[in-house]
Amino acid sequence: MAFLPSEVANLANSVCIVVDVLRASSTIVTLFERGCPRVLLAGSVSEGRRLAKEGGLLLAGERNGLPPVGFDLGNSPAELKGLDLATQVVVLTTSNGTAALRKVAGARAVLVGCFTNAEACCRAALELAHRTGADLIVVCAGRRGRFALDDASCAGFLAETIAGMEDGACVLTDAARGACRLWQGYGDAILAFQDSASGQRVLEIGYAEDLALCARTSVSAIVPTLAPGRPFRLVQWNGDQATGDHPGN
Amino acid sequence: MAFLPSEVANLANSVCIVVDVLRASSTIVTLFERGCPRVLLAGSVSEGRRLAKEGGLLLAGERNGLPPVGFDLGNSPAELKGLDLATQVVVLTTSNGTAALRKVAGARAVLVGCFTNAEACCRAALELAHRTGADLIVVCAGRRGRFALDDASCAGFLAETIAGMEDGACVLTDAARGACRLWQGYGDAILAFQDSASGQRVLEIGYAEDLALCARTSVSAIVPTLAPGRPFRLVQWNGDQATGDHPGN
Numbered sequence: 001m002a003f004l005p006s007e008v009a010n011l012a013n014s015v016c017i018v019v020d021v022l023r024a025s026s027t028i029v030t031l032f033e034r035g036c037p038r039v040l041l042a043g044s045v046s047e048g049r050r051l052a053k054e055g056g057l058l059l060a061g062e063r064n065g066l067p068p069v070g071f072d073l074g075n076s077p078a079e080l081k082g083l084d085l086a087t088q089v090v091v092l093t094t095s096n097g098t099a100a101l102r103k104v105a106g107a108r109a110v111l112v113g114c115f116t117n118a119e120a121c122c123r124a125a126l127e128l129a130h131r132t133g134a135d136l137i138v139v140c141a142g143r144r145g146r147f148a149l150d151d152a153s154c155a156g157f158l159a160e161t162i163a164g165m166e167d168g169a170c171v172l173t174d175a176a177r178g179a180c181r182l183w184q185g186y187g188d189a190i191l192a193f194q195d196s197a198s199g200q201r202v203l204e205i206g207y208a209e210d211l212a213l214c215a216r217t218s219v220s221a222i223v224p225t226l227a228p229g230r231p232f233r234l235v236q237w238n239g240d241q242a243t244g245d246h247p248g249n
Numbered sequence: 250m251a252f253l254p255s256e257v258a259n260l261a262n263s264v265c266i267v268v269d270v271l272r273a274s275s276t277i278v279t280l281f282e283r284g285c286p287r288v289l290l291a292g293s294v295s296e297g298r299r300l301a302k303e304g305g306l307l308l309a310g311e312r313n314g315l316p317p318v319g320f321d322l323g324n325s326p327a328e329l330k331g332l333d334l335a336t337q338v339v340v341l342t343t344s345n346g347t348a349a350l351r352k353v354a355g356a357r358a359v360l361v362g363c364f365t366n367a368e369a370c371c372r373a374a375l376e377l378a379h380r381t382g383a384d385l386i387v388v389c390a391g392r393r394g395r396f397a398l399d400d401a402s403c404a405g406f407l408a409e410t411i412a413g414m415e416d417g418a419c420v421l422t423d424a425a426r427g428a429c430r431l432w433q434g435y436g437d438a439i440l441a442f443q444d445s446a447s448g449q450r451v452l453e454i455g456y457a458e459d460l461a462l463c464a465r466t467s468v469s470a471i472v473p474t475l476a477p478g479r480p481f482r483l484v485q486w487n488g489d490q491a492t493g494d495h496p497g498n
Contacts, residue, residue: 146258182434
């Protein structure tokens with residue numbers, strides 16, 4: 001468990017689940033749900049614009065919660081409802097989530113986790129960790145370089161899910177035990193969201209529906225993962241990537 | 250609230266309460282309780298040895314919980330019982346606590362906090378923060394650069410105490426709210442200690458009594474603080490330091 005991406009000590013021997021539950025992780029899962037074949041992670045608004053323009057791709061993301069000028073989409077699961085994104089590659093840049101994914105790109109494997117894909121993501125991460133002998137680390141994106149209550153609570157839920165799947169056979173760090181206890185203190189994703197600065201910002205800009213959508217638990221089997229050898233490209237995990245297979249370009 | 254010293258963003262405008270509850274903060278409060286006039290924070294075992302030798306001072310501290318060869322004292326409140334340290338300046342070096350204090354030495358003011366001096370420390374910190382217009386930040390020392398459950402729980406207790414003293418008039422960050430909730434999840438310092446890696450290490454090396462001593466709440470009025478202009482020297486807070494007064498050498 002890392003409450004900030006900078007806390008991950010041994011990337012090369014880690015399977016990371018990156019959590020930016022409000023809203024990048026949840027948006028990414030939704031993009032794949034809508035048929036999007038892959039998501040390119042841009043490091044800045046200008047890089048996003050360039051990548052989208054060069055490739056004729058959809059441009060999505062936010063700064064301070066809202067889509068920058070010229071973006072096709074924001075960073076909102078609610079906004080994606082009913083869209084058909086089959087064949088549409090998406091370029092995404094967000095304030096915290098895409099930055100966190102890029103930061104841990106050197107890990108053995110990187111998965112995107114949130115409440116909506118919790119069970120599938122935890123199962124995939126455990127399989128990868130067992131297969132490679134790597135540590136499993138849930139990495140919170142945080143908010144502006146600081147601890148984020150929404151991410152930490154979701155990370156606690158994921159840690160609890162993982163511990164349950166392992167039947168108590170895994171060793172939890174202080175941070176993982178702390179996150180589990182934090183989650184248990186809320187016991188309800190909406191309550192954790194409402195208590196967090198990120199959740200309050202989402203409400204402030206009028207995206208209340210996103211809180212409800214992001215709070216749903218294990219409703220998706222999609223596990224986005226950084227494509228090996230393509231560190232800033234997310235594809236769907238298919239059970240083979242960790243063996244070195246490179247999914248489609 | 251910072252779960253690690255490296256997370257403090259704006260030192261110059263911060264009043265910091267540094268928490269290494271197991272055991273450096275609690276030991277430091279106890280040293281002053283025994284009459285020690287000041288504590289010099291050494292950055293390493295060798296610097297500690299040098300400072301103690303040069304000044305003819307008592308040398309205290311630990312590595313991996315135990316006093317290094319040639320040290321006069323460890324890092325244990327239990328060990329200090331019955332000692333009279335009046336006129337005895339102590340050089341202290343510990344794995345996490347003294348390092349954290351040195352790391353935030355550039356703050357507007359730095360206080361040492363733990364369960365035993367909680368109320369006095371929070372009151373002093375609030376007074377300093379109000380007087381200087383600085384932010385009040387509880388800084389966890391952490392363990393080996395990682396989140397420590399014992400420190401975070403104690404920090405939550407301190408944040409709750411501060412919020413209570415302010416009658417809800419202070420703005421809590423996500424991290425402060427998270428720490429409060431973590432503390433509320435335990436509700437008992439001993440339970441938090443037992444769940445933490447630091448607490449388990451203290452038990453492992455046979456210092457169970459320290460857990461009981463460090464779990465006592467607000468039994469001391471002593472607030473150790475870094476002496477202004479003398480960043481690696483702890484003295485007792487007397488209510489004047491923040492105005493630029495330099496306490497005795």
